[in-house]
Amino acid sequence: MKKINMVDLKSQYLNIKEEIDTAIHETIDSMAFINGKQVKEFQAELEKYLNVKHVIPCANGTDALQVALMALDLEPGDEIISPNFTFIATVEVIALLGLKPVLVDVDPNTFTIDINCLEKAITKKTKAIVPVHLYGQCADMESIMNIAKKHNLFVIEDTAQASGTKYTFDNGVTKHAGTIGHIGCTSFFPSKNLACFGDGGAIFTNDDNLAEKQRAIVNHGTKIKYIHESIGINSRLDSIQAAILRVKLRYLNLYNKSRQKAADFYNNAFKAYEKITVPATNPKSTHIYHQYTLKLNNIDRTKFQEYLKFKGIPSMVYYPIPMHLQKAFYDDKYKQGSFPVSENLCSIVLSLPMHTELDNEQLEYITNTIINYIKK
């Protein structure tokens, strides 16, 4: 059996090595390392794939979130609502810009922002909501868009874990994750579903005005060379990464299907066992399983992880500490017990190996090993 990895980037690369190597060498030959043809073509191809008017490539997913917030003309102290159970970048950029992160608990089944808690957290100072499509399925975007409309709020989707996920509204309209709110922000970090060989990110919007502003912000606040209308940053996707992404975008649907197949295998194997709860999916969203995350019921997670490691099966905890208990976001309003669902999830979630190259032999070994342990 092939060695089991959490993510197997090497095997994935070897399957498309020729295409990737050619793309990289062509870019080197062109010497257009910054804003070259590859970046423009990737942008156009991603716009077409997502059916969105504007894709603005940038240096990473964290920058994408920061640029999105910078484009909204917010004032210091304006409140931005984000889920409490997420990767730090979502909340970090809010605080970094002098805005106030307002944390909200998540749904215990889908792990995405809890709609009731969200509506209760809105005040006169609230300006935007940043839902996170955690692990690869969309947050409840129908409700979020309705709440945003009612309270006149911006919606910035953190879609770093949901490249290729689709969401269908009650009226039958289907949209790609990241193209539903006013702005979508993604990451092409090597382990994401659409990923490059380094850092990369992008911003999506259908709003011409926001797109123009964001294009200026990622380029030092410039629309015309050496004329700076506003303070921006330097955040670029480089041409070599764009060339790699052009190749991988062609495989994205196939890659997401392989992940779904692996998830189906896990789900079928585990569904009869009460000690583990398989991931729940919102029927309106597809799930592309950036992570396959179980909830453990009355299992000592540390001991379980040690056993898996001994058997050659890696596992990870995304995420061990909720945002309100991170020292970086200390706020005397928040304490242990403030967000019971996220606090509980942090202590019971466990992510299993999930990538595009898992084969049946590996999946059988992983599931049998786990079942043997929980049956005891």
Ligand SMILES: *Cc1c(COP(=O)(O)O)cnc(C)c1O
């Ligand atoms: C990866 C990730 C980010 C940040 O992306 P980087 O490219 O690493 O800056 C933001 N939010 C979520 C939910 C992520 O998973």
